[in-house]
Each structure stands twice: as structure tokens, then as C-alpha cells.
Amino acid sequence: MPSNTMNAAVLGSGLLGLDLVERMHNSPRLSCGLVVGRTSRSRGLAQAAELGCATAAGGVAALLDSGQTFDIVFDATNAFEHPEHWARLAGTGAVLIDLTPTSAGALIAPTVNGDQAARHQHIGLISCGGQASIPVLYALAQHYRPRYVEMVATAASVSVGRASRLNLDEYVETTQDAIRRFTGTSAAKAMLNISAAAPPPPFRIAMTMVASGLEQGPVSDVVECAAAAMRTVVPGYQVTSCTVTGDTVRVIAEVTATRNRMPVHAGNLEVISAAAIHAAEQHALVKAPALKELAR
Amino acid sequence: MTANTTVTVHDPTLRDGQHAVRHQLDAEQIRTYAAAVDAAGVPVVEVGHGNGLGASSLQVGRSRLSDDEMLATAREALTHSRLATLLLPGWATTADLRKAIRHGVDVVRVAAHCTEASVTERHLGAIRELGAEAQGVLLMSHMAPPGELAEQCALMVGYGAQAVCVFDSAGHYLPDDVTARITAITTAVDVPVAFHGHNNLGMAVANSVAAVQAGAHTIDACARGFGAGAGNTQLEVLVAVLERYGHRTGIDLRRLADAADLAERTLMPAPPTIDSTSLVSGLAGVFSGFKKPVLAAAESQGVHPWDIFVELGERRAIAGQEDLIPDAARSLAAQGASR
Numbered sequence: 001m002p003s004n005t006m007n008a009a010v011l012g013s014g015l016l017g018l019d020l021v022e023r024m025h026n027s028p029r030l031s032c033g034l035v036v037g038r039t040s041r042s043r044g045l046a047q048a049a050e051l052g053c054a055t056a057a058g059g060v061a062a063l064l065d066s067g068q069t070f071d072i073v074f075d076a077t078n079a080f081e082h083p084e085h086w087a088r089l090a091g092t093g094a095v096l097i098d099l100t101p102t103s104a105g106a107l108i109a110p111t112v113n114g115d116q117a118a119r120h121q122h123i124g125l126i127s128c129g130g131q132a133s134i135p136v137l138y139a140l141a142q143h144y145r146p147r148y149v150e151m152v153a154t155a156a157s158v159s160v161g162r163a164s165r166l167n168l169d170e171y172v173e174t175t176q177d178a179i180r181r182f183t184g185t186s187a188a189k190a191m192l193n194i195s196a197a198a199p200p201p202p203f204r205i206a207m208t209m210v211a212s213g214l215e216q217g218p219v220s221d222v223v224e225c226a227a228a229a230m231r232t233v234v235p236g237y238q239v240t241s242c243t244v245t246g247d248t249v250r251v252i253a254e255v256t257a258t259r260n261r262m263p264v265h266a267g268n269l270e271v272i273s274a275a276a277i278h279a280a281e282q283h284a285l286v287k288a289p290a291l292k293e294l295a296r
Numbered sequence: 297m298t299a300n301t302t303v304t305v306h307d308p309t310l311r312d313g314q315h316a317v318r319h320q321l322d323a324e325q326i327r328t329y330a331a332a333v334d335a336a337g338v339p340v341v342e343v344g345h346g347n348g349l350g351a352s353s354l355q356v357g358r359s360r361l362s363d364d365e366m367l368a369t370a371r372e373a374l375t376h377s378r379l380a381t382l383l384l385p386g387w388a389t390t391a392d393l394r395k396a397i398r399h400g401v402d403v404v405r406v407a408a409h410c411t412e413a414s415v416t417e418r419h420l421g422a423i424r425e426l427g428a429e430a431q432g433v434l435l436m437s438h439m440a441p442p443g444e445l446a447e448q449c450a451l452m453v454g455y456g457a458q459a460v461c462v463f464d465s466a467g468h469y470l471p472d473d474v475t476a477r478i479t480a481i482t483t484a485v486d487v488p489v490a491f492h493g494h495n496n497l498g499m500a501v502a503n504s505v506a507a508v509q510a511g512a513h514t515i516d517a518c519a520r521g522f523g524a525g526a527g528n529t530q531l532e533v534l535v536a537v538l539e540r541y542g543h544r545t546g547i548d549l550r551r552l553a554d555a556a557d558l559a560e561r562t563l564m565p566a567p568p569t570i571d572s573t574s575l576v577s578g579l580a581g582v583f584s585g586f587k588k589p590v591l592a593a594a595e596s597q598g599v600h601p602w603d604i605f606v607e608l609g610e611r612r613a614i615a616g617q618e619d620l621i622p623d624a625a626r627s628l629a630a631q632g633a634s635r
Binding site for chain 2 (some may be wrong): 150166
């Protein structure tokens with residue numbers, strides 16, 4: 001392992017776990033010490049090994065028995081297992097970055113409060129819909145006082161795995177909870193559609209906010225500014241329409257994946273994977289602030 | 297299936313009909329219609345927002361009453377009929393489900409797009425644990441071939457579904473399409489199979505008969521066909537036709553006809569009709585509930601609603617994706633299409 005980098009482990013060997021591994025390979029501050037799957041037959045584990053990572057089967061117990069010390073653990077399993085992972089990892093001092101839809105950790109969205117990530121040992125990344133909508137909704141809520149906020153995400157069927165399908169309740173509840181917290185409104189609703197259309201469509205987020213004083217020009221500026229900030233973290237993020245009608249603004253955003261392993265439509269995986277790496281790098285910067293200069 | 301079999305008629309007038317009135321049914325409307333079909337012996341009455349529990353939203357329309365109010369009102373009015381409701385995972389949660397069952401819902405249908413049965417696993421299991429009857433629904437079923445529908449139904453049975461239903465959400469089927477699908481499903485699963493027709497091509501009753509002849513046990517139908525666009529299978533006509541075929545429904549047809557008259561007077565501004573937008577939505581295989589937002593988008597972009605439906609069909613849009621409608625209209629307008 002190179003010195004001056006944070007040693008990280010990934011719980012979960014799905015597409016998301018593999019993308020985290022690839023992103024760590026590209027990061028000067030993060031190194032992937034271990035990828036843990038459920039069973040040794042997992043195809044994802046074989047692919048992680050091909051990428052040069054140590055792998056183990058047997059869940060969080062295998063991680064604890066690995067003999068390694070981890071600065072960071074990414075949890076890309078599911079919302080049912082996450083509480084146990086936190087219970088068993090908290091005492092090790094590792095930072096746990098939760099990519100499952102629970103509200104347990106400090107909720108972080110990179111362009112909104114990403115600079116606070118390093119203050120928390122337990123970080124929650126809300127949901128893909130939360131990551132894709134909250135930057136825009138938060139920005140609008142800085143200028144207008146929303147009475148109601150709604151978010152409908154549509155993900156391509158092939159990009160929604162079994163864990164996500166079993167966690168739809170947590171997805172809806174955690175996203176609603178986060179929208180309420182970040183916009184200060186008490187009335188928020190989140191929904192998820194799964195599209196079986198072919199070819200698979202990009203990840204799509206329809207956001208609606210009801211507030212007084214909305215005007216098309218200033219609203220469009222706020223939204224485009226939030227989208228531009230998002231593109232520094234997720235290059236495939238685009239606002240495709242922003243329409244003010246009376247007290248209602250409706251914004252549609254689409255997210256395409258722009259990385260090797262990820263199919264183009266898998267913007268839902270891309271937003272949360274990018275947020276996870278962003279949070280990990282915030283920790284790395286605090287631990288070794290001069291590293292960036294050293295690496296040059 | 298031979299004559300003299302018993303067919304269970306499932307009445308979603310107070311749920312699917314909501315699409316035709318922007319989910320604005322009030323308590324008095326629900327109470328009087330529920331009481332009338334209860335008295336006529338309709339075995340199952342489904343109530344709720346058109347898109348099911350938890351669906352009241354700007355995306356698909358806010359309902360006048362809360363889920364709690366609708367279910368409590370219907371429960372009070374139903375003395376014999378079983379009370380049913382619908383749930384779409386990703387829209388409603390297990391918390392909504394628990395509340396519904398506390399209101400005395402007997403049957404909960406968990407619905408998914410026809411190729412996405414795996415999203416129903418958790419909620420079908422939860423319904424069984426809570427002691428209600430769990431049914432699995434495949435929406436927009438014309439978008440999957442018979443073999444795949446049968447596999448998806450088998451998955452839902454594995455998750456705990458005690459009946460499986462296929463919805464012709466777009467009103468796209470001809471009777472042979474229904475025969476092929478119901479035959480495949482009844483061969484694959486050993487639970488009752490239900491068919492839910494829409495009338496965009498004028499085939500809803502004929503399709504329902506085909507379903508029964510292919511082994512369906514339950515048929516959905518609404519008074520006067522009350523439903524989105526062209527409407528659903530017309531309840532009172534269906535029961536009369538089933539009687540002529542010699543099937544038993546346990547329904548008092550004369551009283552049911554009165555209930556249908558009451559429905560026309562009290563629930564709807566006008567009974568559904570197959571207008572041109574309903575016709576093209578059936579042809580294009582697009583959810584009938586898109587009619588009102590399509591007309592609005594056609595108006596605002598100056599394009600023909602027919603073309604919007606064709607465009608949505610090409611995009612394989614499904615219910616819940618109402619946000620695609622303005623996009624489709626804008627893209628047509630940009631291509632220079634006109635009314």
C-alpha cells in the first residue's frame with residue numbers, strides 16, 4: 001500500500017462496489033485494501049480481484065477478520081444490513097460511508113455540505129434521487145421558502161439491483177426526510193419509478209417546488225448554477241427543463257454516467273458513487289492536507 | 297373454460313375511476329356507491345387514489361380525500377363486500393400498507409410494471425404477515441410476451457401472492473392476445489388469475505370473456521366503465537354477458553344496474569367514451585391515464601395530441617412517468633409538428 005493514502009474497504013461487490021474500486025485507483029489519496037462480498041462465488045469479487053484488489057467473502061465479519069486497519073469503509077450493501085455494519089465498525093475508528101438509503105449517518109451531498117464530511121465518522125449519502133435533487137432544491141430554498149417539495153426519480157430497470165428493489169421503502173422515506181431537512185419544508189414527497197424502456201433511459205429526476213415569488217429568470221439562474229456545481233462532481237448532470245408556472249417551479253434533470261465500467265444510463269449509480277468518493281477524499285484531505293502538493 | 301363456472305367480479309370503480317375525475321371523489325360519493333354495490337352482492341370493492349396508496353402528488357394529481365378518509369368511508373359502507381386497495385412499491389411504503397390494513401382492508405394488490413415483478417417481493421410478504429390477502433399485479437402487460445408474463449407471475453406467487461392479475465393498462469389487447477397470456481399464466485401458476493381490461497379499442501368486455509374462457513378466475517370491471525380515457529370494462533355489461541354465457545357471479549344484476557345508474561348520476565360528469573385520444577392511446581400502447589396531461593401539453597406546445605401519444609408509445613412510457621409528457625410535446629414542437 002502506498003504511504004500517505006487512506007486505506008479503504010468496500011462492503012458489497014455489485015456494480016457500485018466495483019465503481020468505487022476504480023475511482024480509488026484514480027485517486028491519489030485513497031487505496032482499496034479490501035472488497036468484501038457475501039459469498040466467494042460472487043462475480044463482482046472476481047472482477048474486483050482482476051482490478052488488483054484483495055477480496056474476501058463473508059460480509060462485515062470477514063472485514064473485521066482481515067487483519068487490516070481501515071481508515072474508511074464504504075457500505076454498498078443494503079439498508080437492512082447497514083445498522084449492524086455501523087454497530088460493528090464504529091469502535092474500530094473507521095469512517096463509515098453509507099451508500100444504502102438509511103438516515104443513520106450525517107447526511108451529506110457534495111455540492112451542498114460536502115465540506116462538512118470530514119467532521120463525521122458516520123456519513124449517509126441519502127439515495128441516488130436525493131443526491132441528484134437536493135443540490136437544486138437546496139439552492140432554490142436559499143432564495144424562496146418552499147411550501148411543498150416533490151421529487152420523482154426514474155431509473156433504468158437494468159441499473160436497479162435486488163438490494164435497491166428490497167429497499168424502496170427506505171429509499172422513499174430517507175429521501176423525503178433529507179429533502180425536508182435540506183429545504184426546511186415540512187411537506188415533501190419522493191417517489192421512484194423503474195423504467196424497462198429499451199434502450200435504457202438515463203437517470204431522470206423531476207423536481208417540483210411550490211413557493212411564493214418565483215420568477216422564471218432568477219429561478220433558472222439559481223438552478224443552472226446548482227447544476228454547474230453538480231457537474232464538477234458528476235460530469236453527466238444536465239438540467240433539461242426548468243419551468244415556472246405561478247407558484248410552482250418544475251425542474252427536470254438527467255444524469256448519464258461518463259465512466260468506463262458504468263453503462264451510460266446508470267447515472268443513478270454514478271451520483272452516489274461520486275458522492276462517496278468525494279466524502280472519503282474530504283477525510284483524506286484533513287488527515288494529510290499536504291499530500292496533494294507532495295504528489296505533484 | 298366451460299360455462300357454469302363461478303367468476304369473481306372485482307370492482308375498482310372507486311379507485312380506477314378516480315383517474316377520470318382527477319382523484320376528486322368525496323366521502324359522500326364513495327359511501328353511496330360502495331353501499332349500492334355492496335347491496336348488489338359485488339364481492340370485492342377497491343378504493344383509493346387512482347395510482348394507489350400514497351400516490352396523492354403533483355406528479356399524478358392530489359386526491360380530495362386522504363387514503364385514511366377514503367378507506368374508512370368505504371369500510372363503513374361495506375357490510376358484505378371485501379374491501380381492496382392498490383399499492384405501487386416506490387410510491388407507497390409498508391407504513392402506508394399497515395395503515396390501510398388497520399382500516400380493515402381485506403385485499404391488497406401490489407402492482408409493478410409487467411417486467412418488474414421483483415419490486416413486489418417485500419410488500420407481498422408484508423401483506424401476508426399482516427394477515428390480508430396479497431395479490432400481485434402486472435401493469436402495462438401488453439409490453440411483455442406471454443411467456444415472460446407467466447414467469448413474472450410465478451415470481452409474485454413465490455413472494456406470497458395469493459392471486460395474480462394482469463392489467464391491460466393501455467387498452468391495447470385483442471381477445472387472442474388475452475387468450476395467449478391468460479393461458480400461459482394459468483399453466484405457470486396455481487393461484488387464481490385476474491384480468492383487468494381497458495376499453496380503448498372497444499374490446500374490454502370481449503377481452504374479459506376471452507380471459508374467463510382461458511381460465512381467469514377474477515375479472516375487474518367498473519360501473520359505466522368509469523376510468524381513465526376510454527374507461528374500463530363496463531361492470532354491469534360484463535355481468536350480463538357472463539350470465540348469458542352461463543357463468544355465476546353471485547351478483548344481483550338488477551340491483552347492479554341501479555348501482556351503475558347511481559354511479560353515472562353521482563360519480564362522473566359523463567360516462568367514458570372512446571374519443572380519438574383514447575383510441576390512439578390504445579393503439580400506441582400508452583397508459584390511458586395520460587389523456588388529460590397529454591391534452592394540456594398538446595395545447596401548450598401547439599402539437600396534435602395524437603402525435604404525442606405515438607411519441608410516448610415509441611418512448612415506452614409507463615404510468616408514473618407523467619413528467620415525460622411535456623418533453624415529448626416539446627420535442628414534437630421542435631421537429632415542427634403541428635396540430
